[in-house]
Amino acid sequence: MISETNLNKKPNYLNPYFGGVLLGLTLLAVFFVAGRGLSASGVIKLAIVTITDFISPAYTESNNYMNKLVPDDGSTPMFSWLVFSAIGTFFGGLISGAVYGRLGKLRIEHSPKISSKTRLFAAGIGGILFGIGSQFGRGCSSGAALSGTAAFSFGGLMVLMLMFGTGYVVAYFFRKLWI
Amino acid sequence: MNRNYIYLSILILILSAGVFFLPERDNNQQISPEELMLQIMQPTHYISTDAVAEMIIEKDPTLELIDVRPIDEYNEFSLQNAYNLPLDSIMAEGYQDYLGIEDLNAVFYSNDDIKADQAWVIAKRLGYNSIYVMKGGLNCWIRTIIQPERPEETASSEDFELYNFRRGASQYFSGIEIEIASDDSKSGVNVVRKKKKVVAEGGC
Amino acid sequence: MGPLIPQGIITGQWDFVIALLIGFAFGFILEASGFSSSRNIAGVFYGYNFVVLRVFFTALIVAMVGLLYFDYFGWINLDLVYILPTYIHSMLLGGVLMGFGFVIGGFCPGTSFTAIAIGKLDGIVFILGFFVGIAIFSFGFPLYEDFFTAGDMGNITIGEILGLSNQIVTLGVVLVALVAFWGTWLIEKRVRKTINPFKF
Numbered sequence: 220m221i222s223e224t225n226l227n228k229k230p231n232y233l234n235p236y237f238g239g240v241l242l243g244l245t246l247l248a249v250f251f252v253a254g255r256g257l258s259a260s261g262v263i264k265l266a267i268v269t270i271t272d273f274i275s276p277a278y279t280e281s282n283n284y285m286n287k288l289v290p291d292d293g294s295t296p297m298f299s300w301l302v303f304s305a306i307g308t309f310f311g312g313l314i315s316g317a318v319y320g321r322l323g324k325l326r327i328e329h330s331p332k333i334s335s336k337t338r339l340f341a342a343g344i345g346g347i348l349f350g351i352g353s354q355f356g357r358g359c360s361s362g363a364a365l366s367g368t369a370a371f372s373f374g375g376l377m378v379l380m381l382m383f384g385t386g387y388v389v390a391y392f393f394r395k396l397w398i
Numbered sequence: 399m400n401r402n403y404i405y406l407s408i409l410i411l412i413l414s415a416g417v418f419f420l421p422e423r424d425n426n427q428q429i430s431p432e433e434l435m436l437q438i439m440q441p442t443h444y445i446s447t448d449a450v451a452e453m454i455i456e457k458d459p460t461l462e463l464i465d466v467r468p469i470d471e472y473n474e475f476s477l478q479n480a481y482n483l484p485l486d487s488i489m490a491e492g493y494q495d496y497l498g499i500e501d502l503n504a505v506f507y508s509n510d511d512i513k514a515d516q517a518w519v520i521a522k523r524l525g526y527n528s529i530y531v532m533k534g535g536l537n538c539w540i541r542t543i544i545q546p547e548r549p550e551e552t553a554s555s556e557d558f559e560l561y562n563f564r565r566g567a568s569q570y571f572s573g574i575e576i577e578i579a580s581d582d583s584k585s586g587v588n589v590v591r592k593k594k595k596v597v598a599e600g601g602c
Numbered sequence: 603m604g605p606l607i608p609q610g611i612i613t614g615q616w617d618f619v620i621a622l623l624i625g626f627a628f629g630f631i632l633e634a635s636g637f638s639s640s641r642n643i644a645g646v647f648y649g650y651n652f653v654v655l656r657v658f659f660t661a662l663i664v665a666m667v668g669l670l671y672f673d674y675f676g677w678i679n680l681d682l683v684y685i686l687p688t689y690i691h692s693m694l695l696g697g698v699l700m701g702f703g704f705v706i707g708g709f710c711p712g713t714s715f716t717a718i719a720i721g722k723l724d725g726i727v728f729i730l731g732f733f734v735g736i737a738i739f740s741f742g743f744p745l746y747e748d749f750f751t752a753g754d755m756g757n758i759t760i761g762e763i764l765g766l767s768n769q770i771v772t773l774g775v776v777l778v779a780l781v782a783f784w785g786t787w788l789i790e791k792r793v794r795k796t797i798n799p800f801k802f
Contacts, residue, residue, distance in 0.1 A: 235653045236406065236783075238635030239660020245627045246665040251672065252612065252620055254605030255684035257628055259712030260732065267737050284743035284750075303618045305715065307625020308632070312716025315633035327723045328639055342640070342724040343731040345707015346714075348699050350735015353711070355750070356696025357686055360710040361628075363696075365658065367686035368775075369665035371759040371768050374688030378697045383646075385701020390647035393705050397644045407780050414667050414776040417769045420674055 231319045246369055253300065256366020259308060260359050261301035263350070264288070268296050330397050341396050356382075434522060443518060444533040445505055447542045448560065451567040454478055462502040463532075466517040467509060477507070477539070478571075485513050488520055497526045507532035507539075543567050604678040633716040640708030640717070640724060647705055649793040652786040659779040666772045680768075690753030692746075707731065 233241075249257055268288045272279040279285040288296050316322040329338035353359040356378045358367060364382055367375020437443065453461045454477070463480035465472045472482040481496050485508075488494070497504055504521075506514040506529065514531045521529050532539070541547075546564035549557040606612045612620065635657045636642045645651025672678040704710060709717060709728045717725030743750070760771045 232636040232653070233631075233634045235635055235656035236403075236660050238631055239657040240664050242628070242631045242635075242657060242661035243664025243668065245624060245631060246661055247668040247672070248627075249624050250665070250669060250683055251604040251678055252606050252624070253617070254608040254682050256686075257624070257712075259628075259710070259715060263711070263729070263733050264736050264740075267733065267740055271740075282740065282743055283747055284740050298618075300617060300621045303621035304625030304628070307622040307627075308629035308712060308715045309625075309719050311626040311629025311631070312633040312638060312719030313629075314626075315630040315716070316638065316720035319634060321633070321638065321720045323721045325721050325723045328641060329724070330641065338724055339727045342707050342709070342728040343734075345703045345705075345709070346728040346731020346733075347703075347735040347738070349703030349707055349710065349728075350732040350737075351739045352696045352699025352701075352703055352735075353732075354696070354736055354739040355692040356700055357689065357693065359700065359712070360658075360704075361712045363686055363693075365662060368760075369662055369669065370683050370685050371666070371669075371761060371771060372686035372688065373755070373758045373760045373763045374693050375686045376760050377688065377690075377693055378700070381694065381697025382700045382704060385698045386647050386705045389702060390705050394648060396706065397641060397708070398648050398650065403783075407783070410663060410667065410776055411780065414663070414670075414769075414773045417667075417670050417674065417772070 243369075246366060249366075250370065256362060256370060258301055258304065258358065258362040258366070260305070260353065261299075261362065262305035264354070265296045265299060265301060272296070330395070332395055332398075338396070341393075434519070437522065438519065443530050445530045446533050447539045448563065448567075450477075450505060450507075450532050450539075451543050451571070452563075455567060455570055460501055460503050462496065462499065462504045464496055464504050464506050464517075465508070466506050466513050471509075475536070477536075480507075483517070485517050488517060494524070497521055497524075497529065502528065504529045505532050506530070508535050510535040510537055544572060604672065605682050608682045609679075628712065629716050629719065632713055633720065637713040638717040638720050638722065638725070640713075640722075640728075643710075643713060644705065644708045649786075649789050652790055655782060655786055659782060663772075663776045663779050666775060670769060670772055685757040685759060687757050688753075688755040689751060690755065692750050692752065703735075 232238075246257055249255070265288060268279060268285045271282075271285060272289055279289055290296060313322070327335045327338055329335060333341075349359065353362075356363050357374060358364075358378070360382065363375050364379035365375075368379050369375075450461070450463070454463075463477050465476050465480045465482045466485045466488075467482075468484050468486075469482055472480075472484075476482070483493050483496055504526070506517045506521075508514045508517075511531065511534060514535060518529055518531050534542075543564055546561055546568060549561055604611075607617050632638070636653050637657070642651050643654050646654040669678065669680070669683075673680050700710075707728050709725060711729070711732055714725040714728045714732070718729065759768065760766075761768050764771070766774075
């Protein structure tokens with residue numbers, strides 16, 4: 220089921236459709252077990268709340284966005300489904316990287332036309348935009364676009380179409396980053 | 399092109415179109431008659447007037463009182479912070495919002511047990527859980543909480559304890575002598591309504 | 603029967619073990635499909651690599667069709683499945699911002715975890731940026747609190763908006779996905795002169 224490696228040093232990836240079926244079944248499993256979709260990055264949100272709550276509980280209480288995420292019984296927000304699944308995601312990637320021989324020392328992957336610095340800068344900016352966007356969108360590509368749409372949510376489909384739509388519209392202006 | 403892709407495309411098309419041709423299936427999520435029978439027979443869905451009074455006084459946030467009597471009777475007299483859900487409108491749009499709220503225990507009451515029991519059975523059939531009936535209804539409430547009877551002198555000490563509690567509760571509810579609840583003026587059960595579907599908003 | 607946790611069939615700490623396992627599967631599949639490389643991901647916007655589109659849409663249609671059958675056989679109660687609520691205004695903004703973030707950053711959060719796992723520095727920077735982004739949002743929340751909750755449509759489904767059943771919506775998505783699969787295959791054949799089709 221693994222695509223054949225060729226002499227151009229093409230990495231050893233799963234057939235994308237096979238990977239897609241596996242991902243779909245995983246999604247189905249999480250719906251069956253938890254009644255909600257996959258989520259990658261709620262953990263970051265919870266981390267921010269936890270840190271803020273540690274420094275200034277009064278502030279988290281006054282912030283209407285954060286106070287919903289702090290449990291009333293005084294336990295830590297980090298003891299949550301989102302956190303454990305994110306830890307799992309990390310180790311899943313780690314094992315897959317080990318199995319397919321992609322583990323390596325710290326490295327930066329970028330288009331030959333840009334420097335490593337440019338790539339890191341772009342990654343940071345992209346991360347910030349994605350971070351803000353994911354909160355307005357009630358979830359990222361896995362939480363809103365994939366899981367949301369799979370559960371027939373209208374908002375999920377909207378985020379999915381807007382995300383890819385915007386991507387295609389603005390792709391031209393950022394082509395130097397990639398090709 | 400690999401022929402497998404064509405087969406796969408056809409497979410997913412057949413699967414997704416196939417749902418239209420499936421025979422009707424009675425996907426009854428309701429409780430089965432046997433199970434319902436069993437639950438009706440069990441006295442655990444009853445909750446005593448004393449327990450309700452205690453929860454009201456302690457401002458238990460999980461308590462949700464539901465008055466199933468007609469609205470005019472409800473307006474005349476009802477327990478603190480009770481919602482009115484007349485038995486005949488239990489099926490009506492919007493009324494079921496009171497039921498099935500996470501972390502809330504709905505307690506039905508009427509003048510006696512009968513209507514509350516009926517509401518309980520209907521709600522159970524509709525698939526709601528965490529629902530209870532206040533045993534004896536308001537008649538029992540008046541008899542035990544508002545006008546408690548002094549037990550015989552020979553009664554056990556538990557009976558006297560209960561009596562003392564009821565007397566305190568009576569004062570609390572009728573407001574004759576305020577000694578238990580100092581903030582009596584705005585004593586209310588802090589019922590958080592509409593807490594439906596708070597699944598710690600998913601996603602990122 | 604399902605979903606298990608909302609119905610209290612699985613309780614206690616077991617749900618965290620399951621979360622760990624499901625997260626593991628998620629990460630493994632993402633990495634194994636090539637999502638740990640930002641150039642693979644961004645390729646979808648430039649026509650040289652459609653792996654994102656293929657994995658994403660395949661997963662979507664498998665899950666959607668699967669949910670329909672689970673529902674039909676009574677294995678899952680769709681009423682208990684979390685339907686992402688729709689807030690028109692803020693989701694419009696969020697989608698557009700994520701589109702920009704996607705093209706510029708080349709990752710989405712889930713994929714950047716796997717990128718970090720195999721040692722990509724750009725993945726780490728992306729997550730740091732993501733962290734900063736959410737922090738900016740959280741601390742500035744009072745400024746746009748009203749905007750954030752404006753246009754609340756509740757847990758509305760696609761079918762309810764369009765007046766169609768879930769079955770028709772699923773069929774529509776399947777058709778769109780199939781057209782996209784075959785269409786992108788043709789595009790890819792043209793963009794990459796030397797194409798190595800994936801084989802079974």
